Amino acid sequence: MNSEDNKSRNDSELADSMIDGLYPRSSQDLPPESLDKLILTKAHNANKKPESGSPFSGGWKIPFSMAAVMVLGLAVLLRLGVSPEDPYLEMHKSMPAPVKSVADMDAAISIDQELADDLVEEVVGSGVAAEKPGIQRKKLDVRSMEVINTGKELQDAAASSPAGEVMQQAVPEKKKRKALKQEDQLGIMGSHGAGSEQFQESTAPALESKIVEMKSHSQDQGLIQPVEMQSPDIQSIHNGELELQECITTVESLIAETDLVASSEQLKYCQQKFPDADFSTLETLLQPGVKRLK
Amino acid sequence: MDASLVVKAEQNISDEQLMLAYARGDNNAFDQLYARHKGGVFRYFLRQCSDKEQAEELYQDVWARLINARKSYKSEARFTTWLYTLAHNRLVDWYRKQGKIREAFPAGAEREAEADESWQPENDLQRQRLANSLSKAIESLPEDQREVFMLKQEAGLTVNEIAKVTGADNEACKSRYRYAIKKLRHWLLHDESCQ
Numbered sequence: 001m002n003s004e005d006n007k008s009r010n011d012s013e014l015a016d017s018m019i020d021g022l023y024p025r026s027s028q029d030l031p032p033e034s035l036d037k038l039i040l041t042k043a044h045n046a047n048k049k050p051e052s053g054s055p056f057s058g059g060w061k062i063p064f065s066m067a068a069v070m071v072l073g074l075a076v077l078l079r080l081g082v083s084p085e086d087p088y089l090e091m092h093k094s095m096p097a098p099v100k101s102v103a104d105m106d107a108a109i110s111i112d113q114e115l116a117d118d119l120v121e122e123v124v125g126s127g128v129a130a131e132k133p134g135i136q137r138k139k140l141d142v143r144s145m146e147v148i149n150t151g152k153e154l155q156d157a158a159a160s161s162p163a164g165e166v167m168q169q170a171v172p173e174k175k176k177r178k179a180l181k182q183e184d185q186l187g188i189m190g191s192h193g194a195g196s197e198q199f200q201e202s203t204a205p206a207l208e209s210k211i212v213e214m215k216s217h218s219q220d221q222g223l224i225q226p227v228e229m230q231s232p233d234i235q236s237i238h239n240g241e242l243e244l245q246e247c248i249t250t251v252e253s254l255i256a257e258t259d260l261v262a263s264s265e266q267l268k269y270c271q272q273k274f275p276d277a278d279f280s281t282l283e284t285l286l287q288p289g290v291k292r293l294k
Numbered sequence: 295m296d297a298s299l300v301v302k303a304e305q306n307i308s309d310e311q312l313m314l315a316y317a318r319g320d321n322n323a324f325d326q327l328y329a330r331h332k333g334g335v336f337r338y339f340l341r342q343c344s345d346k347e348q349a350e351e352l353y354q355d356v357w358a359r360l361i362n363a364r365k366s367y368k369s370e371a372r373f374t375t376w377l378y379t380l381a382h383n384r385l386v387d388w389y390r391k392q393g394k395i396r397e398a399f400p401a402g403a404e405r406e407a408e409a410d411e412s413w414q415p416e417n418d419l420q421r422q423r424l425a426n427s428l429s430k431a432i433e434s435l436p437e438d439q440r441e442v443f444m445l446k447q448e449a450g451l452t453v454n455e456i457a458k459v460t461g462a463d464n465e466a467c468k469s470r471y472r473y474a475i476k477k478l479r480h481w482l483l484h485d486e487s488c489q
Contacts, residue, residue, distance in 0.1 A: 018479075019428065019475060019478050019479070019482075020447065022424050022425050022428050022482075023425075023428060023447050029333065029336065029337045029340060030332065030333050031332055031336045031350060031353055032350070035350055035353070035354060036328070036332065038354065039328065039354060039357045039358075039361075040324070040325060040328060042357075042358060042361060043316070043321065043324045043328070043357070043361050044321045044324075046361045046362070046364070047316075047319045047321055
């Protein structure tokens with residue numbers, strides 16, 4: 001059995017070596033030269049490609065992606081920062097500029113001053129006024145107060161609005177001091193001229209008409225913005241405060257007239273209308289036994 | 295010193311080193327590698343296809359695959375094994391595309407093939423005739439046996455390496471090679487042109 005296996009193995013090896021010797025490896029069994037050149041050229045070009053590649057080949061994707069992400073991120077951030085739904089921004093947009101500039105305010109005051117001078121000349125020229133310097137001062141004071149009050153209203157409204165801080169900064173300190181000084185002077189002069197009944201009777205209608213004319217003149221020129229152009233929220237708050245102030249003033253005047261019944265009823269009305277307001281001072285004044293100054 | 299000059303200076307550099315040098319950008323390394331293996335790979339396809347144009351196409355495809363996969367080559371693998379694995383895969387694809395399964399020998403032919411130890415070529419003319427006959431015999435082998443025979447003859451692969459290239463079992467590869475040898479001997483002995 002073993003001898004047969006060995007014989008078979010030897011035969012196989014012999015055949016293997018014989019076939020190996022006979023196996024044809026002639027030059028005819030080689031690829032054509034054109035194919036060789038084609039393959040070699042392809043192999044050489046493959047190594048050249050990364051060096052001479054186009055700008056869009058190779059590692060362009062990462063920088064491009066980073067740049068795109070940065071641009072998109074900045075766009076989103078800017079959009080979030082200036083959102084059109086921002087209530088602060090909406091209110092700021094809806095509010096017109098109450099006073100264009102400090103120079104405009106100066107111009108408004110100077111124009112009103114000129115008109116007041118004209119008015120004084122008219123009044124003085126008619127011979128109605130007995131005390132010339134006093135009348136002149138009074139009329140000047142009325143006009144200045146009108147202008148200043150209008151300016152103050154606008155400044156208060158601007159200060160109460162979110163954009164008021166910017167407005168306050170826009171008004172220089174010198175201008176503020178000047179307005180305060182004029183207010184103080186008005187207070188002094190008002191006390192001086194309070195007793196002039198002749199003045200009030202003769203010149204009040206003429207002054208009122210002149211004031212209306214001056215107001216319209218100033219508004220036409222855009223120097224003074226009407227209060228109605230403020231935002232609705234500020235307007236409503238402003239109106240509420242005015243009504244409350246009027247209510248308190250009425251009660252005070254009734255107390256001053258010692259009409260306690262009417263003043264108590266007016267106070268109750270005020271308390272119903274403004275439940276959140278503090279009327280403790282008026283209630284104290286209405287209590288029996290309290291001395292009331294006339 | 296330039297890498298290409300090193301390659302030129304050392305002609306005995308291994309296939310694996312040449313391939314790595316080419317992957318790093320040395321084109322001369324590829325030239326040398328190509329010169330070493332172009333005949334074997336071409337004959338591998340020529341014997342399997344029996345059609346020179348088809349063999350050239352497959353041959354070109356294999357080298358193109360090698361060029362494209364140069365970066366993925368690992369020096370742990372023997373270059374010849376890797377090259378003929380690419381060739382084998384391309385050949386299998388071609389077979390599948392052709393949808394052909396050739397059986398040159400009828401079933402059971404292996405049992406009929408008997409070795410004749412008395413046979414030997416007597417002169418060069420007879421040797422040439424036998425070589426031509428052997429070429430025909432190789433073409434007539436079953437595909438799996440022919441491939442194993444070609445990988446052994448052309449690439450010089452061992453049975454284990456042939457098993458790796460073809461994805462077949464070691465014993466199956468041994469058996470295929472043994473049967474291939476027997477059939478070739480039988481073909482040569484019974485070919486009338488050789489007598």
